[in-house]
Amino acid sequence: MEKFDLIIKGGTCVLKSGLKKRDLGVRNGKIVVLDIGSEHPATKIIDASGLHIFPGLIDTQVHFREPGLTHKEDLASGSLAAVQGGVTTFLEMPNTTPPTTTKESILEKIKLAKSKSLANFGFYMGGTAENLEELKKAKDIEGCCGIKIFLGSSTGNLLLYKREKLEEIFKNTTGIIALHSENEEMLVQRKSIRDNAKTAHAHPEWRNVETALTSTKRVIEIAKECKRKVHVLHITSKEEMDFLAENKDFCTVEVTPQHLTLSAPECYDKLGTYAQMNPPIRTVDHTAGLWGALKKGVVDVIGSDHAPHTKEEKDKGYPNSPSGMPGVQTIFPVLLHHVQMGNLNLEEVAKYLCFNPAKLYGLNKGHLENDFDADITIVNMNEEVEIKNEDMASKCGWTPFDGYKYKGKINYTIVGGNVVVENGVVNSSHFGSPIKVNQRKF
Ligand code: DOR
Numbered sequence: 434m435e436k437f438d439l440i441i442k443g444g445t446c447v448l449k450s451g452l453k454k455r456d457l458g459v460r461n462g463k464i465v466v467l468d469i470g471s472e473h474p475a476t477k478i479i480d481a482s483g484l485h486i487f488p489g490l491i492d493t494q495v496h497f498r499e500p501g502l503t504h505k506e507d508l509a510s511g512s513l514a515a516v517q518g519g520v521t522t523f524l525e526m527p528n529t530t531p532p533t534t535t536k537e538s539i540l541e542k543i544k545l546a547k548s549k550s551l552a553n554f555g556f557y558m559g560g561t562a563e564n565l566e567e568l569k570k571a572k573d574i575e576g577c578c579g580i581k582i583f584l585g586s587s588t589g590n591l592l593l594y595k596r597e598k599l600e601e602i603f604k605n606t607t608g609i610i611a612l613h614s615e616n617e618e619m620l621v622q623r624k625s626i627r628d629n630a631k632t633a634h635a636h637p638e639w640r641n642v643e644t645a646l647t648s649t650k651r652v653i654e655i656a657k658e659c660k661r662k663v664h665v666l667h668i669t670s671k672e673e674m675d676f677l678a679e680n681k682d683f684c685t686v687e688v689t690p691q692h693l694t695l696s697a698p699e700c701y702d703k704l705g706t707y708a709q710m711n712p713p714i715r716t717v718d719h720t721a722g723l724w725g726a727l728k729k730g731v732v733d734v735i736g737s738d739h740a741p742h743t744k745e746e747k748d749k750g751y752p753n754s755p756s757g758m759p760g761v762q763t764i765f766p767v768l769l770h771h772v773q774m775g776n777l778n779l780e781e782v783a784k785y786l787c788f789n790p791a792k793l794y795g796l797n798k799g800h801l802e803n804d805f806d807a808d809i810t811i812v813n814m815n816e817e818v819e820i821k822n823e824d825m826a827s828k829c830g831w832t833p834f835d836g837y838k839y840k841g842k843i844n845y846t847i848v849g850g851n852v853v854v855e856n857g858v859v860n861s862s863h864f865g866s867p868i869k870v871n872q873r874k875f
Contacts, residue, residue, distance in 0.1 A: 437465070437475040438850055444481030444811065446801045447488070447783040457486070459807040462850040466803050477852070481811055484844060487783055488799045489521025489553075489808025491790035494611075494666060494687065494736030495761050496588070497523070499545060501530025506741045506828050508542075511761065512550040512865065514739075514826040516846045516853045518762035521552055521808035522798060522868060524578045524736075527559030528589030534559045536570045543576040543867055551853050553808065553865035555794070557581035557611060559591045562598045565605060572608050576867030578794055579608045579664075584648050585615030585640075587711040588740065588757055592617060594648075596655060603659035608870065609794060611664045611687075615640060615712055616648035633751045634701045637713040642670045645712050649673050656683045664793070667692065667738050669712045671722020678731045685733040685793055688723050690767040691758060691833060693735075696720045704833055706747045706754035710740065724776070727785075733793060735785040737764040741829035759827045765810070766820055769839040779814075795871035807850035816842035 439459040446455040458465035458473060467473065497511035515523050525542070527533035533542060539556050546554045555578030558564075558571045571577045580602065583591045593599065594617050603610065620640065627639040649665060653676075656663045664685045668674055669692050677686050691710065696717040700708040708714055726732055740757025747754050760767075765786065771777045791799025798806045822835045846854035851863035 435460070437473055439477045439479065439807070439847070439852070440467070440473060440475040441479045441481050441486060441809065441811070444484045444486040446486045447779050448801060449788055451780060455801065457801060457809070459850040462807050464801060464803060464805050464807050466801070479811070479845060483813070483815070485779065485812050485814050485841070486801060487519070487810040487812065488787040488801050488805070489810050489846070489848065490519050490765050490786040491522045491796070491799060492520045492737050492739070492761050492764055493524045493734050493790050494526065495523045495739040496526045496528065496741070496757065498529060498741065500541070504828070505743060508546050508549040510826060510828045511739070512552045512554070513859065514759070514762040515552040516848065516859070517826050517843070519765045519810035519812070519843045519846050520761055521810065521846060521848045522554070522796070522865070523552055523761060524555040524557065527557050527581050528583070528587070528591050530589070532559045532589060532591050533557065534561050534564045535567045536574065539574060539577055546576070547864060547867070550865045551859070551861060552848055553868055555868040555870070560593050560602050561591065562593055562595060565601055568602060568606050571606065575869055578868060578870060579611055580606060581611045581613070583613045584652060585613060585617045585620050585644070587613060588755055599652070599655050600659055603656060603661040609664050610661070611666055612652060614645055614648040614652060614665055616644045619644045619647065627752045630751055632701065633706045633709045633754070634698055635751065636701070636709050637697055637715050640711060640713050642672055642715065645669055646673050646676065650676060653680050653683055666736065667712060668723065669715050670719045671725070674722055674726035674731055678726065678729065681731070686731055687734050687736045688727065688732050689736060689738045690760060690764055693720065693723055693727070693771070694767055695833065700833070706751050707758065707831065707833055709751065709754055709756050710738070710758050711756040732785065734790045735764065735768065737761050741827050743829055744831060758833050759825065759829050759831070762825055762827065763820055763832055763834050765843070766818070766839045766841070767834055767837065769841040770837050773838070773840050794868065795873060796868055797872040807847060809845070809847040810843065811845040812841040812843050814841050816840065818842050
């Protein structure tokens with residue numbers, strides 16, 4: 434009988450069809466579904482009785498800052514934070530220094546990640562007014578997950594909102610186009626609100642609902658004309674969700690755990706500039722609107738928008754503090770916190786962090802089924818854990834969720850069949866692999 438590299442016995446698997454007991458084998462980095470209780474030779478056996486098994490979690494939006502901003506994060510620290518939070522695959526944004534706008538620069542990131550990243554990885558190429566020819570190459574690069582366009586300026590200098598340039602990209606490229614949607618002209622017009630402010634409470638006033646909504650309306654209209662679907666990131670308002678709900682043929686939608694969990698003004702009272710991000714955290718009626726949209730099926734994926742900045746940078750005070758907060762290590766814990774609160778169930782967590790991300794990008798991941806990549810996250814739903822600043826692996830060393838509790842201690846994170854985290858101990862001898870897009874739509 435052919436030996437398995439790993440067998441996981443006795444656990445409850447989170448499947449598209451619901452929670453089911455299932456034994457899993459792993460051979461050559463792929464999953465084999467086994468008959469419950471069947472005996473097979475294996476190099477390693479994990480007894481998962483009493484534990485829940487998720488397909489490895491996919492974080493579809495992180496900023497890992499390498500190259501150029503590695504005092505905030507790098508591929509080693511970011512991916513360590515990922516696997517400690519149960520995330521086995523991350524998709525990373527192009528606003529590094531230099532920005533990832535050429536084939537050469539994305540190949541450099543992929544090369545670095547192959548020898549530094551504990552998790553599987555994909556990188557976005559940034560869209561600019563000049564790099565259409567480079568963007569056309571994106572679809573053939575293994576490890577490239579798509580194109581990212583900043584329609585409004587945020588961290589870094591990537592920015593593109595001119596209609597004819599957007600049309601050019603929409604018409605002449607294939608694959609995912611992920612959008613940071615805020616209206617640059619309005620941001621500039623309204624900048625005195627920011628400049629005259631003393632606290633981060635002004636951040637959602639400067640970057641108000643209209644700023645995001647008008648940008649999203651405009652870009653969806655362009656997408657429609659070009660018969661092109663776009664992926665709109667980190668939606669923050671009820672109004673924007675209502676608009677996107679009517680335009681689902683032309684978009685997929687992301688929301689973040691922080692927009693679902695924090696709200697103004699309390700988050701700014703408590704966290705000050707540490708709650709400052711783009712687009713901003715808004716009032717509780719918007720938080721409720723985001724939940725309503727999620728429950729109605731408007732939301733496709735939840736991404737962390739892990740955007741670490743050092744405490745020193747955040748402590749510069751508004752408006753000199755940079756926007757963004759870390760999240761790759763807490764995306765799953767915060768959703769498990771919502772499970773404990775009764776806001777989500779485990780199948781929904783897997784929908785937004787596994788099934789839908791895999792489907793959106795066409796990855797051979799996200800399901801505990803035969804021949805899928807053996808990326809697996811195993812948790813103990815009976816054990817309560819508190820999120821703590823000091824447990825964060827990110828170089829920034831803080832989290833907006835310090836003190837939040839969740840049930841579901843992460844016991845194992847398995848990447849491509851290799852056990853990378855086992856009961857708190859990290860094995861850093863295996864590196865992740867570049868993602869392959871358009872492999873399968875399950
Ligand atoms: O708040 C944010 N921070 N929003 C972004 O779009 C970028 C991110 C960053 O890279 O810091």
